[in-house]
Amino acid sequence: MNFSELINEHNATFEQYDVNETEQQRELLGGFAISYTLNNVFEYVSMTLGIPGNILSAIVWLRLHVTGKNSSAVYLAALAINDLVYLLIILSYRMIECVGWLCYCCDFLSTCTAHLEPLLVLCFSVERLIAISCPLQVRCMRLYVLV
Numbered sequence: 001m002n003f004s005e006l007i008n009e010h011n012a013t014f015e016q017y018d019v020n021e022t023e024q025q026r027e028l029l030g031g032f033a034i035s036y037t038l039n040n041v042f043e044y045v046s047m048t049l050g051i052p053g054n055i056l057s058a059i060v061w062l063r064l065h066v067t068g069k070n071s072s073a074v075y076l077a078a079l080a081i082n083d084l085v086y087l088l089i090i091l092s093y094r095m096i097e098c099v100g101w102l103c104y105c106c107d108f109l110s111t112c113t114a115h116l117e118p119l120l121v122l123c124f125s126v127e128r129l130i131a132i133s134c135p136l137q138v139r140c141m142r143l144y145v146l147v
Contacts, residue, residue: 004026047090050083051087051091054087057076059081061076072128075123075124079124082117086110086117093106
């Protein structure tokens with residue numbers, strides 16, 4: 001058997017690529033650029049809508065006639081303030097050049113606000129669960145406190 005018959009010199013499975021830049025690398029870099037651009041667009045849109053929206057939400061939920069009648073307003077106001085602080089930290093992190101201690105402070109504050117948000121949502125959910133599942137007991141306890 002002659003092995004020269006089995007070797008196909010025009011085999012398409014073994015294509016030679018340039019070592020510096022291949023088609024696969026260009027496709028990956030193109031996908032990364034699109035992903036990076038979309039991430040920036042979504043981030044700036046969320047900041048543009050989130051900062052004024054959270055300011056207005058905090059103003060509405062912290063009014064005395066709303067807070068006095070609804071205890072959930074405190075949780076929602078705290079959630080709006082927490083989101084506002086997070087968005088402002090991310091915006092300032094993008095705008096200023098991060099140097100030394102300032103970078104550590106921004107990282108610490110953004111981590112704190114990111115971990116505080118699920119806790120606020122959990123507290124709000126538990127408070128609503130208690131108010132819905134046993135409303136008369138909560139009302140009686142509230143009357144004892146007022147008297």
